[in-house]
Amino acid sequence: MSRKTQITLIRLVFLILFLAVIISGKMVLWLVLFALTLPAAILFGRLYCGYACPMNTVMVAADALVRKSSGKRREAPAWLKQTWIPWLILALSIPILLGGKRLLQINIPLLPFFVLLSFVLTLFFKPEVFHHFICPFGALQRLFGRWSMRSHLVQADLCIGCKKCEKVCPNLAVRVDDQTRKANIRPADCLQCQNCVQVCPTHAIAYQRIKK
Numbered sequence: 001m002s003r004k005t006q007i008t009l010i011r012l013v014f015l016i017l018f019l020a021v022i023i024s025g026k027m028v029l030w031l032v033l034f035a036l037t038l039p040a041a042i043l044f045g046r047l048y049c050g051y052a053c054p055m056n057t058v059m060v061a062a063d064a065l066v067r068k069s070s071g072k073r074r075e076a077p078a079w080l081k082q083t084w085i086p087w088l089i090l091a092l093s094i095p096i097l098l099g100g101k102r103l104l105q106i107n108i109p110l111l112p113f114f115v116l117l118s119f120v121l122t123l124f125f126k127p128e129v130f131h132h133f134i135c136p137f138g139a140l141q142r143l144f145g146r147w148s149m150r151s152h153l154v155q156a157d158l159c160i161g162c163k164k165c166e167k168v169c170p171n172l173a174v175r176v177d178d179q180t181r182k183a184n185i186r187p188a189d190c191l192q193c194q195n196c197v198q199v200c201p202t203h204a205i206a207y208q209r210i211k212k
Contacts (some may be wrong), residue, residue, distance in 0.1 A: 012057070049141050050191040056191065058118060062118075062123050131171040152206065154184060156182045159182045165195075168195040170195065174186075
């Protein structure tokens with residue numbers, strides 16, 4: 001079984017688990033799981049985003065559909081490329097969740113809404129738009145990911161600056177320096193999805209401990 005197939009199966013298992021939680025009406029269980037992955041991001045990086053997040057899973061599917069159909073996606077408008085937007089969405093989401101439960105005695109389907117939104121937006125914009133500029137959960141993961149002890153990193157002496165890793169990164173985590181022609185991965189933004197690992201021709205990228 002290939003690595004790509006293994007990753008796909010892991011994502012599908014978590015997606016099925018997510019759907020089961022939502023159907024059972026116990027959305028709080030998924031929020032608890034997410035909360036537990038925040039300190040885990042300090043130890044292992046943003047594994048939740050790359051493997052367990054239902055939004056990322058449906059976005060991978062949407063991205064594959066667009067690529068298969070050779071469709072062209074739009075450039076995100078400048079007003080959308082603001083790093084404070086995910087935090088504003090998070091600030092609005094909390095009272096909506098709490099208010100719906102306490103005042104209306106219902107669980108407002110906010111998580112399914114974000115899953116649907118992520119899928120639709122990825123049909124029109126590159127995945128990085130939702131990951132980097134909209135997702136409130138990603139904003140929290142990015143915050144904890146700044147102190148990550150492990151991540152996918154580039155071994156500079158093996159890097160040839162081909163930019164293949166940069167092109168497949170869904171979250172603007174990889175950048176190739178124009179002067180040194182070497183790639184660099186920012187752990188805070190890395191989803192640990194292994195897209196870059198799979199396309200690197202020199203095997204210069206590996207999951208390893210970050211040297212402080």
